[in-house]
Amino acid sequence: MKSIAFAVFLVCSIAFASAELRCEHKELDIPKEWLDMVDPCINKMRAQIEEELKAAMQYMAMGAHFSKDTVNRPGFAKLFFDAASEEREHAIKLISYLLMRGELTSKVSSLIKRNLIPKTTSWANGVSALKDALRLEATVTKKIRDVIKVCEDNSAHYNDYHLVDYLTGDFLEEQYHGQRDLAGKVSTLEKLMEQHGELGEFLFDKKLL
Amino acid sequence: MIVSTSRINCTAKYGAIDGVEESLQTYVNHHFIRSFEYLLMATHYANYEKNRPGFEKLFRGLSDDTWKEGIELIQYITTRGGEMNFNLVSSEVTAEEVGDPNFELYELNSIAKALDIEKKLAMEAHKIHAEATRKNSKFHDPEISSHLEHEFMAKQRDIIRKLAGYTSDLSALLNTPDNSLALYLFDDYLQKQ
Ligand SMILES: [Fe+2]
Numbered sequence: 001m002k003s004i005a006f007a008v009f010l011v012c013s014i015a016f017a018s019a020e021l022r023c024e025h026k027e028l029d030i031p032k033e034w035l036d037m038v039d040p041c042i043n044k045m046r047a048q049i050e051e052e053l054k055a056a057m058q059y060m061a062m063g064a065h066f067s068k069d070t071v072n073r074p075g076f077a078k079l080f081f082d083a084a085s086e087e088r089e090h091a092i093k094l095i096s097y098l099l100m101r102g103e104l105t106s107k108v109s110s111l112i113k114r115n116l117i118p119k120t121t122s123w124a125n126g127v128s129a130l131k132d133a134l135r136l137e138a139t140v141t142k143k144i145r146d147v148i149k150v151c152e153d154n155s156a157h158y159n160d161y162h163l164v165d166y167l168t169g170d171f172l173e174e175q176y177h178g179q180r181d182l183a184g185k186v187s188t189l190e191k192l193m194e195q196h197g198e199l200g201e202f203l204f205d206k207k208l209l
Numbered sequence: 210m211i212v213s214t215s216r217i218n219c220t221a222k223y224g225a226i227d228g229v230e231e232s233l234q235t236y237v238n239h240h241f242i243r244s245f246e247y248l249l250m251a252t253h254y255a256n257y258e259k260n261r262p263g264f265e266k267l268f269r270g271l272s273d274d275t276w277k278e279g280i281e282l283i284q285y286i287t288t289r290g291g292e293m294n295f296n297l298v299s300s301e302v303t304a305e306e307v308g309d310p311n312f313e314l315y316e317l318n319s320i321a322k323a324l325d326i327e328k329k330l331a332m333e334a335h336k337i338h339a340e341a342t343r344k345n346s347k348f349h350d351p352e353i354s355s356h357l358e359h360e361f362m363a364k365q366r367d368i369i370r371k372l373a374g375y376t377s378d379l380s381a382l383l384n385t386p387d388n389s390l391a392l393y394l395f396d397d398y399l400q401k402q
Contacts, residue, residue, distance in 0.1 A: 028258055053245070057295070060241075064283045064293035069221035081280055088276060095252050105256045109312045112245045115238060117295045 035102045038156035041163065042103055044147040046111060049094045051143050054116045055136055056087035061118035062129050073201070075208025076126050083133070090171070097166060126201050127189050134182040141175040148172075221290030225341060225350035232337045233286050235297040239333065240279035242302060243326050247272035249312040250319055261392075263399025264316060271323060271368075275330075278361070285356060299333075316392055317379045324372040331365040338362075375399075 063081035066073040095111075098104050104111070123129040148167050151160040192200030251268035254261045283293050314322055334357050341353040382391035 030257070057241070060280070060283070061293070061295060063280070064287065067284055067287035068292050069287065069290050077284075081284075084280070085276070092248070095248075096255075099252065099255045099257070102257050104252055105258050106313075108249055108253045108256075109310065111249060111252065114245075114306055115242055115295075115298060121293075121295065 036158070037098075037101050037103055037160060037163075038154060038158045040154040040156060041147075041151035041158070041160050042098070044150045045094060045098055045103075045163075048143060048147050049091045050112055050116070051140065052087050052091035052094065053112060055140055056084045056091070057116045058118045058120070058136060059084035059087060059133070061121045062123070062133065065122050066126075066129070073126060073205045075205035076129065079208050080129070080133070093170075097163070101163070125193075126204065127186060127193060130182060130186045130189065134179060134186060137175060137179050137182060141172065141179065144171050144175060221288070223290070224352060225346070225348045226286075226289040226291050226353065228348040229337055229340045229350070229353060230286065230291045231294070231297060232340060233282065233291070234294040235299055236333055236337060237279050237282045237286070237293065238295060238298050239302055239330065240275045240282065242298070243330065244272045244275040244279065246310075246312055246326070247275060247323070250314070250322070253313045254319075261316070261396040261399075263396035263402075264319065267399050267402070268319070268323065271327075274368075281360070285360075289353070316395070317376065317383060320372055320375045320379060324369065324376060327365060327368050327372060331362070331369060334361045334365065 059080045063077050063084060065071060066076035066080060095104065120132065123132065144167055148164050151167070152164050153159065189200065189204045192204055194200075196203075247268045251265045251272060253259060254264040254268065286293060312322075338354045338357045340348055341350045341357070343349060379391075379395055382388075382395055385391055
């Protein structure tokens with residue numbers, strides 16, 4: 001048995017060695033002229049990827065809170081779990097963009113911090129969570145604007161037209177529509193609660209399903 | 210008449226959820242940690258130098274799966290009257306952070322890494338299952354053990370087998386004279402899975 005295990009180990013280590021040999025020996029000669037992103041902009045984009053994932057985990061905590069049996073708001077839970085996965089998709093879209101521009105060929109391992117623990121994990125009611133969500137989106141919007149600012153004008157004096165257009169037309173577009181939607185929900189729910197309190201939240205929750 | 214609900218237990222808690230709640234919460238956090246790690250591995254394979262869409266697809270799929278399972282596990286904990294705690298991570302998983310872990314790996318190493326991660330997740334499910342099958346009322350909870358069996362263990366068995374098969378194939382293929390072509394063909398195969 002031991003000798004079999006050793007043989008397997010040997011085969012594995014040979015395979016590993018040959019895989020590494022191949023990779024280390026083959027120097028790629030790909031023109032670099034097309035790589036035109038500048039560091040200040042790249043670093044802002046890298047940081048934004050983690051911001052999106054932080055937002056995802058914050059929404060995850062909201063989803064978890066409203067799933068509790070003592071809170072029992074399945075509509076809110078669904079809204080927030082879906083928002084969590086959407087934020088993760090945003091992070092992946094930013095990654096895909098950098099890859100398309102020839103970036104992320106190194107320092108990939110440090111791109112995302114290990115666990116992004118959400119700051120707030122319980123809410124007094126649905127309205128307060130929706131308000132927190134709206135505030136969260138507003139800070140994300142501000143951060144995307146910061147990325148745009150740096151990618152448009154920076155110490156390297158390089159205006160990254162295409163990325164600025166993508167962030168403006170795609171990301172900001174979604175931010176503003178999402179914020180309007182959340183603000184509308186806060187408004188409707190607050191008005192419902194004014195007259196009907198708990199009943200208002202109960203009814204609103206079922207609307208979200 | 211005012212009905213007082215304070216004296217009767219109106220929560221969804223029954224059985225031994227309290228006994229395994231922390232283990233389940235930890236398990237959720239491990240899923241999200243793995244999901245991000247798989248995402249980094251997928252990213253590495255998607256850059257123009259590596260350019261292996263098959264490997265990217267494999268790791269992206271694993272990232273998507275662990276993310277989804279994390280959410281479903283939170284929903285399960287709350288179904289059983291529990292709640293989520295995002296702070297709990299096992300000391301073993303925390304220890305991995307020492308010395309800046311590397312997710313930019315060569316092809317065979319990356320699949321071996323995924324196999325290792327999946328085995329760790331499977332063994333953790335076994336551990337929680339063992340807690341829930343102890344024959345004392347504080348821990349015995351057949352609903353939890355059955356949930357783990359049906360929602361996790363069968364899937365984990367299949368992923369582990371698949372990844373182990375990939376390492377066998379890839380080890381054999383890399384021992385052929387043209388490694389580059391072997392990796393290209395294997396990547397192409399992964400892409401079609
Ligand atoms: Fe976002």
